[in-house]
Amino acid sequence: MKRLGVIFPLLLCTALAARAHVGSPDVYFEGDAGPYHLFVTVRVPQVIPGVAEIRVRSASGDVQSMQFVSMRLSGPGSNLPPTPDLAQQSKEDPQFFTGSLWLMESGALRVRIRVDGAKGKGEVSVPVPSFAQRTLTMDRPLKGILGLLMLFLAVGMVFIAGAAVREGNLAPGETPAPGKIRRAKIVMAITAMVVVGILYLGRAWWGAEAGNYERGVNFFKPPAAETTLENGNRLVIRAHGQDKEWPNEVKMEEIIPDHNHLMHLFLIRVPGMDRLLHLHPERIAGGAFAEDLPSISAGKYRVFADVVDKAGFPWTLVGEANLPQLDGMPLAGDDASWSGAPLTKPAGEASTFLLPDGGHMTWERASGPLKANTAMNFTFSVQTKEGKPAQDLEPYMGMAGHAEFVRSDMGAFAHVHPAGSVAMAALELAQAGVLEAPPAMRDGMVMGAQSPKVSFPYGFPQPGDYRIFVQIKCAGRVETGVFDAHVE
Amino acid sequence: MGQSIPLGTQLGVGMGERAAARTDATSIPWTIWCMVAGIASGTVGGIWDISWHMSIGRDTFWTPAHIAIQMTGVLVGIACGYLILSATFGGESAARETSVKIWGFRGPLGAFIAVWGCVAMLTSAPFDNWWHNAYGLDVKIVSPPHTLLSLGSFAIKVGALALMAGLMNRASEALRGRLMWLFACVGATAVAQAGLILTQPTWPVYMHSASCYLAVAIGIPAVLVGTAWGAGNKWACTRAAAIYTAILLAAEWILPLFPAEPKLGPVYQHVTHFIPLRFPLLFIVPAVVLDLLWNKVGDWKRWRLAGVTGAAFLASFVAVQWPFANFLMSPAARNRIFGMAYFGYFDPAGFLYDPYAFVAAEKTRGAFWLTMAFAVVAAMISSRLGLAWGDWMRRMRR
Numbered sequence: 103m104k105r106l107g108v109i110f111p112l113l114l115c116t117a118l119a120a121r122a123h124v125g126s127p128d129v130y131f132e133g134d135a136g137p138y139h140l141f142v143t144v145r146v147p148q149v150i151p152g153v154a155e156i157r158v159r160s161a162s163g164d165v166q167s168m169q170f171v172s173m174r175l176s177g178p179g180s181n182l183p184p185t186p187d188l189a190q191q192s193k194e195d196p197q198f199f200t201g202s203l204w205l206m207e208s209g210a211l212r213v214r215i216r217v218d219g220a221k222g223k224g225e226v227s228v229p230v231p232s233f234a235q236r237t238l239t240m241d242r243p244l245k246g247i248l249g250l251l252m253l254f255l256a257v258g259m260v261f262i263a264g265a266a267v268r269e270g271n272l273a274p275g276e277t278p279a280p281g282k283i284r285r286a287k288i289v290m291a292i293t294a295m296v297v298v299g300i301l302y303l304g305r306a307w308w309g310a311e312a313g314n315y316e317r318g319v320n321f322f323k324p325p326a327a328e329t330t331l332e333n334g335n336r337l338v339i340r341a342h343g344q345d346k347e348w349p350n351e352v353k354m355e356e357i358i359p360d361h362n363h364l365m366h367l368f369l370i371r372v373p374g375m376d377r378l379l380h381l382h383p384e385r386i387a388g389g390a391f392a393e394d395l396p397s398i399s400a401g402k403y404r405v406f407a408d409v410v411d412k413a414g415f416p417w418t419l420v421g422e423a424n425l426p427q428l429d430g431m432p433l434a435g436d437d438a439s440w441s442g443a444p445l446t447k448p449a450g451e452a453s454t455f456l457l458p459d460g461g462h463m464t465w466e467r468a469s470g471p472l473k474a475n476t477a478m479n480f481t482f483s484v485q486t487k488e489g490k491p492a493q494d495l496e497p498y499m500g501m502a503g504h505a506e507f508v509r510s511d512m513g514a515f516a517h518v519h520p521a522g523s524v525a526m527a528a529l530e531l532a533q534a535g536v537l538e539a540p541p542a543m544r545d546g547m548v549m550g551a552q553s554p555k556v557s558f559p560y561g562f563p564q565p566g567d568y569r570i571f572v573q574i575k576c577a578g579r580v581e582t583g584v585f586d587a588h589v590e
Numbered sequence: 591m592g593q594s595i596p597l598g599t600q601l602g603v604g605m606g607e608r609a610a611a612r613t614d615a616t617s618i619p620w621t622i623w624c625m626v627a628g629i630a631s632g633t634v635g636g637i638w639d640i641s642w643h644m645s646i647g648r649d650t651f652w653t654p655a656h657i658a659i660q661m662t663g664v665l666v667g668i669a670c671g672y673l674i675l676s677a678t679f680g681g682e683s684a685a686r687e688t689s690v691k692i693w694g695f696r697g698p699l700g701a702f703i704a705v706w707g708c709v710a711m712l713t714s715a716p717f718d719n720w721w722h723n724a725y726g727l728d729v730k731i732v733s734p735p736h737t738l739l740s741l742g743s744f745a746i747k748v749g750a751l752a753l754m755a756g757l758m759n760r761a762s763e764a765l766r767g768r769l770m771w772l773f774a775c776v777g778a779t780a781v782a783q784a785g786l787i788l789t790q791p792t793w794p795v796y797m798h799s800a801s802c803y804l805a806v807a808i809g810i811p812a813v814l815v816g817t818a819w820g821a822g823n824k825w826a827c828t829r830a831a832a833i834y835t836a837i838l839l840a841a842e843w844i845l846p847l848f849p850a851e852p853k854l855g856p857v858y859q860h861v862t863h864f865i866p867l868r869f870p871l872l873f874i875v876p877a878v879v880l881d882l883l884w885n886k887v888g889d890w891k892r893w894r895l896a897g898v899t900g901a902a903f904l905a906s907f908v909a910v911q912w913p914f915a916n917f918l919m920s921p922a923a924r925n926r927i928f929g930m931a932y933f934g935y936f937d938p939a940g941f942l943y944d945p946y947a948f949v950a951a952e953k954t955r956g957a958f959w960l961t962m963a964f965a966v967v968a969a970m971i972s973s974r975l976g977l978a979w980g981d982w983m984r985r986m987r988r
Contacts, residue, residue: 149726173856184856239724265691266982269689269699315726
């Protein structure tokens, strides 16, 4: 560790099984459309172009109608929306509105929601990262049906050609001469060869289309975070996209700040998730990022690094790093760390976490099992060691809190704020042109006195065991509460 | 009307057979009307669907345009199913004597071809649905399932033409004269389908590029010459091209009468009504030229005739379409008659390109003339295919 100038290559990340942002593609948002407070869920399609489902709950019962429309988040055409769709209002629950929208292209999009009600009109735009998540394979029954139909068409074409030569120009009642029958067989053989050629070309075309699509899927897979340790404790991170075009399209030199920092780096020790570091490396030459690590326990760490590109699309770089024991610099600025007990399987059900100062953080969890793909409001309250609501909470990087939801197999990672799973930089871009949005809404930032409660709208993407790291700032210190959850 | 042009030795034999096999029926069978109605529905649906994508953008399986397209399969399936089942299991000997046999079934050859087209269209539906699920909704118009649908649709037209050709070749002069019009109508829809496939390379901005004429030379003569030559009528080519022109003009003038608004973005053009495709290509002129030409040299050997036909088609088409393109690009064409002021909602006119400036697809003069030379050869080969198809239909008896 003391040999200056020596570079220790760490275990580089290759394409991991996890998907972009990571394994948690749906968008959860809580915010205001003018005078109306909304909870928004956007279920993004598996393929692009595809249809997204929009679900909005209004906190108040005075909303009369809503309109949804999807648009580009930034760049050309971002201010040229089509005719919006009128959302369907639930008859049983008049505060609940639903709709569906086509997402026609991959990249940074937004869903604009316009609200009309007793308090007048309001509007908010929710950023939606649009990307194809998979390539569907054809299931066996459909493959069988289509195969039979194609066989029928191929063989049918051969026999039709034979019949045309054999009998097509015979006078009524006339029987085909042996010469015609022989010619028909020759034509059938030639037609069969042509049909095989057509099928071959068709298959090649299909393969080329599928290959193009697969490239698009790969493009949006989480880029690899290549990590190296230089000069003993300086961690350097370089991004490598999963497609060769990625570095041409997404330039690290052009990424935009997301709540005060260009990169939010999370190092989570695996397999037990018993160590967490939330750091903010600075950009260095060549589009790389670097930071001198604080003191750290040795082990294998999963790397998640959140950045937002200039179009407003959020990327999570994913990698692994085998780190040695380090006696580094004290934490500074917005950096934070936590260490504690590892995650058990199945995950524990504790809803209270003891903070270092003797206070508590409590997950105000509803009774009953947790379900995947269900939008929830995760509310946490902070109490002093005397059991009273904490009065000394303050904004942490401009927000009431930050939460990281991580599945035990590292297949799902989401960095969530009180405004939801959207990147704050994208949220700021999305509000361009939206009138009447209060400044706090524009930034997603906290202004003024802060409540001892903080909540995060989110939904677990898949069943499994999760660890939730909740980070708040209390009397100048960043505190991390840790909760485990088993999701069905 | 109804006068046959000289067709050489082979046709002379065919005409003798035609007289021997002549039927006494004087009215057009309902099955033909049913097929023609299905094809008309598909043509309207196809043009409507393209306009839908240019005006509204977003669709479902159940849009009126899609239903109109699917009605082709239904109506043609009913007609041909009846023809095949009645010839196979019915007691009518005339139907059996004018049929071909495939897999134990009997029926007119054209009915079998059309049924093949129906099955291709049917196959394309689940294939297309899976394609959407796997690779996304209609991001590309030319995809394997859409090509299968188009192939099926074209096979239905080929089948209908073959069915009518067989009937015409056995029919009385009165019935033959009436069938000739339906034959020309179906032929015109085939030309329209081929023209729609060539939409991109023949867009007005490319009309001063040789690639535009190469595309036309490959795709159009085979269809136009084939249907006209198969009809064996003095003005068959003109008739088919005139109907093609009428179909596209009707689409251009009628579609904008109906309101529409984009449902997908970005919306670069303010759209308040259905956007038609464009003014028809001037196939009418080469069609007249070919009819006049065939009246003089129709009995030439086929390759020689194909060479002259292809060259005449291309030369006359270039002679009118090239200067007409100048007019289309001028402000005088930006009206409801010529439709040059219509743009799809997604057209970033003035942003990414100038819609009224020609694009040179060939970068050098040499490349231009080389492409034009290819176009001449392609027109001749395409014409030869058309003549072969037409001769086949002229000999059709079943």
